[in-house]
Amino acid sequence: MRHVIRRILFYVCAVWAAITLDFFIPRLAPGDPVAALVGKMSTKGYVTPEMKQTLSVMFGLDTHDSLWVQYFKYLGNLLHGNLGNSIQYFPTPVIQIIGQDIGWSIMLGGVAVVISFILGCLLGIISAWKRNTALDTMLSPAMNFLSAIPYFWLALIMLFLFSYLLNWFPLSGGYDSADIDPGLTFDFIGSVIQHAFLPALTLVISSLAGWMLTMRNSMITTLSEDYVLMAKAKGLSEGRVMFRYAARNAVLPNITGFAIAIGAIVGGQLLTEMVFSYPGIGYALLQAVNQQDYAMIQSIFLIITLAVLGANFLADMLYTFLDPRVRQERSA
Amino acid sequence: MQTQEIPRPASAAPIALLPSDPLPARFLNVLLVTWRAMTTSRKVAVGSAIVGFFIVVGLFGPFFMTINPNATSHLFIAPPSASHLLGTTVVGEDIFSQLIYGTRTSVFWGLGTGLLLTLLSVVVGLVGGYFGGWIDDVLTLLTNVSLVLPALPLAIVLAAYFPRGPLTISLVILFTNWAWQARVLRSQTLSLRNREFVIAARASGEHTWRIIFFEIFPNELGLVVAGFVSTTIFVVLTWAALEFLGLGDGTIPSWGSILYWAQQAGALGGGLWWWFIPPGACIAILGAGLSLINFGIDEIADPRLRPERSVKAGKSKKAVA
Numbered sequence: 001m002r003h004v005i006r007r008i009l010f011y012v013c014a015v016w017a018a019i020t021l022d023f024f025i026p027r028l029a030p031g032d033p034v035a036a037l038v039g040k041m042s043t044k045g046y047v048t049p050e051m052k053q054t055l056s057v058m059f060g061l062d063t064h065d066s067l068w069v070q071y072f073k074y075l076g077n078l079l080h081g082n083l084g085n086s087i088q089y090f091p092t093p094v095i096q097i098i099g100q101d102i103g104w105s106i107m108l109g110g111v112a113v114v115i116s117f118i119l120g121c122l123l124g125i126i127s128a129w130k131r132n133t134a135l136d137t138m139l140s141p142a143m144n145f146l147s148a149i150p151y152f153w154l155a156l157i158m159l160f161l162f163s164y165l166l167n168w169f170p171l172s173g174g175y176d177s178a179d180i181d182p183g184l185t186f187d188f189i190g191s192v193i194q195h196a197f198l199p200a201l202t203l204v205i206s207s208l209a210g211w212m213l214t215m216r217n218s219m220i221t222t223l224s225e226d227y228v229l230m231a232k233a234k235g236l237s238e239g240r241v242m243f244r245y246a247a248r249n250a251v252l253p254n255i256t257g258f259a260i261a262i263g264a265i266v267g268g269q270l271l272t273e274m275v276f277s278y279p280g281i282g283y284a285l286l287q288a289v290n291q292q293d294y295a296m297i298q299s300i301f302l303i304i305t306l307a308v309l310g311a312n313f314l315a316d317m318l319y320t321f322l323d324p325r326v327r328q329e330r331s332a
Numbered sequence: 333m334q335t336q337e338i339p340r341p342a343s344a345a346p347i348a349l350l351p352s353d354p355l356p357a358r359f360l361n362v363l364l365v366t367w368r369a370m371t372t373s374r375k376v377a378v379g380s381a382i383v384g385f386f387i388v389v390g391l392f393g394p395f396f397m398t399i400n401p402n403a404t405s406h407l408f409i410a411p412p413s414a415s416h417l418l419g420t421t422v423v424g425e426d427i428f429s430q431l432i433y434g435t436r437t438s439v440f441w442g443l444g445t446g447l448l449l450t451l452l453s454v455v456v457g458l459v460g461g462y463f464g465g466w467i468d469d470v471l472t473l474l475t476n477v478s479l480v481l482p483a484l485p486l487a488i489v490l491a492a493y494f495p496r497g498p499l500t501i502s503l504v505i506l507f508t509n510w511a512w513q514a515r516v517l518r519s520q521t522l523s524l525r526n527r528e529f530v531i532a533a534r535a536s537g538e539h540t541w542r543i544i545f546f547e548i549f550p551n552e553l554g555l556v557v558a559g560f561v562s563t564t565i566f567v568v569l570t571w572a573a574l575e576f577l578g579l580g581d582g583t584i585p586s587w588g589s590i591l592y593w594a595q596q597a598g599a600l601g602g603g604l605w606w607w608f609i610p611p612g613a614c615i616a617i618l619g620a621g622l623s624l625i626n627f628g629i630d631e632i633a634d635p636r637l638r639p640e641r642s643v644k645a646g647k648s649k650k651a652v653a
Binding site for chain 1: 577579600608
């Protein structure tokens with residue numbers, strides 16, 4: 001129990017750190033974000049003093065409050081779910097835009113993570129089992145190379161090959177918004193799958209190596225355990241020894257990795273979404289960076305961080321639950 | 333790969349160095365170990381050759397370039413030819429020249445940032461691990477918090493607020509990624525701090541900083557080198573990602589900024605493969621080279637991962653016993 005409480009305290013600390021960073025980064029940065037924005041906006045048209053005033057209010061720079069008062073106001077706003085207004089879609093609240101986009105990210109990332117996890121674990125198990133065969137000696141370096149490829153570049157190549165040259169998949173978007181209305185229709189779902197296929201494939205390819213190599217290394221260690229030798233000696237079938245004896249114990253590092261990957265779904269595919277112009281949170285971030293929509297950038301960071309922290313906490317608890325050694329060691 | 337020779341433990345120099353050696357001898361020893369690792373493991377050899385190639389190109393390549401990477405011309409979006417080996421951009425810049433100059437930027441900022449990152453994590457890890465007490469508590473808390481905060485989104489937020497340029501990116505990456513390596517080194521230091529040679533050094537009145545950096549640090553050198561290599565892979569990838577997002581200085585040619593301009597100009601929709609394939613391929617090959625080195629180091633450090641017979645021999649012994 002002491003272990004659990006310590007972990008909870010730690011995560012409270014981490015959430016506080018993230019929120020505080022989010023508050024201080026804009027205030028520590030050199031230059032004046034309002035002036036920068038006004039400069040940017042005045043190239044497109046005249047900026048009235050009222051607009052300038054609104055911008056200052058949005059950045060919380062209009063007040064003569066001390067930093068502390070500003071900080072507590074900011075915390076209060078956060079507790080009310082008030083993350084500020086977007087500049088690109090003025091005056092839509094940021095939280096509303098994120099709410100629309102996050103569903104796309106979670107769907108795309110969720111499917112990709114599950115596929116990649118299952119496939120990666122299976123490949124790792126087989127690769128370790130068939131160790132030193134041609135399969136294993138080919139697979140490991142190949143996977144190693146795959147993991148070194150910058151995945152946004154892989155995404156570019158995929159897009160070029162399959163969408164531009166072969167014309168199999170659309171070049172951008174989350175669904176065919178010109179012809180199809182969103183809804184639970186066959187057409188819409190088909191269109192969504194068609195649009196999500198390439199981004200998902202990229203995500204699977206780029207994350208496969210991690211699952212596989214972790215599984216392989218863990219499996220190799222497990223295979224040299226006595227109980228595996230014993231199981232083999234008893235003449236149990238190969239599949240039973242492989243999955244029920246070895247893999248079941250070797251999968252532990254990957255299970256916690258899986259919980260963390262679930263949290264990374266929200267923010268782990270930023271670049272893939274950007275390349276495919278997929279209407280998720282990553283694409284929203286790209287646009288926010290291009291438009292210098294600071295409230296949006298900060299809020300997206302906060303949402304991603306909260307998701308990651310939540311998942312890490314879950315992974316921690318899961319590990320404590322699954323591996324009694326952790327519990328005993330730390331509470332002792 | 334199966335024929336690969338792995339140094340037998342008896343013939344290889346010890347990775348953990350004897351603390352009694354004088355400093356130059358230790359340094360020589362490190363070089364010797366590095367050289368042996370490079371020549372005996374094929375993975376490390378191939379990886380080092382790849383990385384070495386990029387370093388040489390980055391150092392000397394630009395001297396052979398006759399075309400200024402930022403010079404525009406009237407030859408727009410020309411496919412690769414003898415005069416423009418990798419074609420030109422939409423404003424007529426020579427992509428091959430950009431790539432060579434970009435190699436200099438990307439490789440050296442990447443290696444430099446990797447080095448700084450390693451240095452920072454060495455200091456945090458060793459100081460925390462050696463001193464213990466409240467210093468360690470504070471540093472460990474900082475490390476762990478930094479570990480759970482998502483690095484790329486934080487880097488994007490930071491880079492978006494600060495002035496564009498290589499220095500910003502370097503500092504941002506430094507700030508968001510030092511923790512992992514620091515944690516590894518801290519636990520290693522914890523296990524070393526009560527060894528006899530450290531206690532002896534303390535008893536003979538050596539200065540604390542000297543104990544940390546001249547007695548303990550050399551014993552962690554293998555770990556630090558492995559950490560440096562994997563950190564550098566990560567730095568190169570993150571660097572390219574941030575520049576691809578437009579958070580770098582677009583006027584300085586680098587692999588990431590070539591990709592950024594290609595994306596901005598719609599190179600993909602226009603089928604200008606010669607614009608966006610080469611820089612990404614360079615990143616991938618350099619990354620593969622570095623991870624080959626790392627794989628080799630891992631195998632030397634953890635015998636169980638080696639692809640040879642020693643494990644089977646061990647097993648049969650166990651079976652006999």
